[in-house]
Amino acid sequence: MMTIEAENLTKRFGDFIAVDSISFGVERGEIFGFLGANGAGKSTAMRMLCGLLTPTSGRAKVAGFDVYTQSEQIKRNIGYMSQKFSLYGDLTVGENIKFWGGLYGLSYSEIRARKSEIMDVLGMGSLENSFVNSLPLGWKQKLSFSISIIHNPQIVFLDEPTGGVDPLVRRKFWEMIFDASRRGITVFVTTHYLDEAEYCDRVSVMVDGKIRAMGSPSELKRKFSQEKMEGVFKVLARTAKRKSD
């Protein structure tokens, strides 16, 4: 079953075609890596899929809902996390969980259950009452991810979730992503760490608003005769004409 389907999805800003007729599908539980250089159109595409931006043309369904007409339902069925999206630093861990849980319409008992679950999984049982600001960055990111899937969304969008995080935490973070995907949550992720692209079931590489390559990391590496995804990415990114956004 496809949880994300896009067909000729296009977004223009005036003369500028930020996203140029992209088509792809993401299956349920898949980890889909969405790669591209700065300014390739990743963020615009992601915003359209999250229901934050109306496409200029094309078709897209996310979690079974249409991006043109059902953005409210989409928002209820997705989770979102980015490096910039942060929790409220001046609220405690518990308060953040309560707040976001409430925002997604979880009942009090559900929030309580999810809260103890998150604290267990993250191993931060004693930290429920500490302020988020006082946590190390890695923990913040892990907590932020846990909260982004607190309402058991069908899909979670991760926008460069691991920027600047140390290698150990980065790996632990990805283990959480694997777990989520095992539970059937589709993961749509952008990253600048190309070793992380290898963890994805499939990746797409955007260049100048178009998807230039799509497939499993091993397929792509074979196709472009590269050792690593980094090589694939560089080969493709160097073909970009649009140098700056």
Add this chain to the structure above:
Amino acid sequence: MLNNIITVSGVSKFYAGASGRVPALVDVSFDVPQGCIFGLIGPDGAGKTTTFRIIATLMLPDCGEVTVSGLSAKRDYREIRRFIGYMPGRFSLYQDLSVQENLEFFARIFGVKIGDNLGLIEGIYSQLEPFKNRLAGRLSGGMKQKLALCCALIHCPRLLLLDEPTTGVDPVSRQELWEILGAMRSKGISVLVSTPYMDEAMNCDKMAFISKGKILKTGSPQNIIDSFPQQVYRVRGPDAFRLLKFLRGLPCVRSAYSFGDSCHVCVKSTSDIGDVKRLLARDVGPGIKVEEFSASLEDCFIRLAQNDDN
């Protein structure tokens, strides 16, 4: 000629936090030799920016001593500021001025003309030229960093301090930036650069791992890799995540981490790898490749950070 352009010895720095004084740097010491690229490698919040600000004479350490080209960062800050080029971690140019206007402005306040050191910045400048009338705020991440670097180089500094120039920049632009740094070194400029990307450290002549305000290790990247205490095995198979979980569950496995499409495994004693292979064949199935592999800098960092935690 001095051997070390920067010496940092025993530097500690504390910040006032909600719960008393929070250490940002704890007894940090390292030397940066003249004419090399020195990398300060560590995650966000490790203390990289504080270290840069102290070396750039913008902050005073609570204790310890810093010299730049033999001058005290505390006493001779005016002199030091004259020959360093500094690019802070945050984009520090004027977003509401164009590329050209930013360059001209920085050239003038440094008392030079853009043309004076053209040899130095020509490579970057030619990439910026097509956008010279664009407002700096509307450049892409990579271009912004190139512009900032250009501005930091405009007065031909002897020492270049670059705080996370590649953060938020895509892999292609990142590589281009490192190529520029290599070119600077060949022109005799010493470079101190920080980055959270471990793989970039391979471009440095010397490096220091920093984590939680402490220096974990200093040396050349190769030295650091060579000093990794154990043999690393690379294990590859179809379902990497399941493989990882399986390996972690084995009592003879000391550590297992995913690296791209494979796992890096260290065993408790060298004889254990036979057991691992056997168990993999028995419980996971065929098609699992196990091979000796040289440690990467990330392996080293993970090991050092863990040792430090324990």
Add this chain to the structure above:
Amino acid sequence: MGKFFAFVGKEFRQISRDKRSVAFLFILPIVLLILFGFAITNDIKESSFAVVDNSKSPLSHSIIERLNASEYFKLYDVLSSRNEADTLLRRGIVKAVVVFESKLESGALRGDKAQIGVILDACDPNESYNLSNYMKAIISHECARKTGCRFSAPRIDVASNMFYNPQLKSAYDFVPGVMGLILFLICTLMTSVGIVREKEMGNMEVLLISPIRPAYIIIAKAVPYFILSVLIVALSVFLANSLLGVPIRGSVALVFGISLLYTLLALTIGIMVSTLANTQQTAMFISTSVFMLPTVLLSGMVFPVENMPKILQCISEIVPAKWYISALRDIMLKGATLRFVAGNIAIMALMTLAFSLVALARFKTRLE
């Protein structure tokens, strides 16, 4: 010096790029001046008035009718006594009361004075001023028509009596106040926020490393605002004089001189604030709450200082704008000379010196 001018040039460029702020800076004084000068005057339309008619003569009747028929006035009631009139005025039910003396027509024939009295609610000086003029004109015209030009208009003397604001403070007094406020806004607020923005955006890190002297950075940031202020002083004085008819009885040079001194003072305060604040928000907060509010409330711009409690009067002594506003008032309205305002000038100069010393002492060559 080249570095300094490079910085000033950059400042101008950045300010000119921020078109909204520049427009705001120039529109603000115009709007404030017009607001205080003109617009506060409500349009005189159907203002209700009451009548105390002791004469009950044909002339008084026709005057009342004529007033009521005009678009400006509307008869509220005919009253039996002056006391009632006071109550109505006090409650704000009527804007004006016309009192006809009992011997209106015979008195008028004899040329006696004050046969018709007008009592006005002068809470709003401009409005009541206009009201009384309209009223006088209608009454005089009607008298002349009724009596067949037998006596000329001036002989019907209309005595107007202002309630609540007997001195009729008006636009004249507001102009210096508005100028004091606007200059403060531009110099203190904009300068402090501008300097702090360099800190907040991380530009200061690079600037401190560069060979430009920190003092130059600060002065260079202030220069454009100083020039803007001069333009705004000129604009305000011109508008006040031509549009609002505020006289400049003293010397124009003195008006500008004292404005420049005040601008300098406000700039030093702005610079000092910038050394205290690390975020634009804090800078804005300090500028507005610590400096701007007292300027509005205690400088005599809106409320006369003489009527304040002793303690507030004492505080008002240290409000910089107070000294400027009072000096400007004296020069513009009373034609005061340099000698007369020398005290104010000395105090402002001292304040400038004190604030610059604080700013200098607090200025850091490092980030913390």
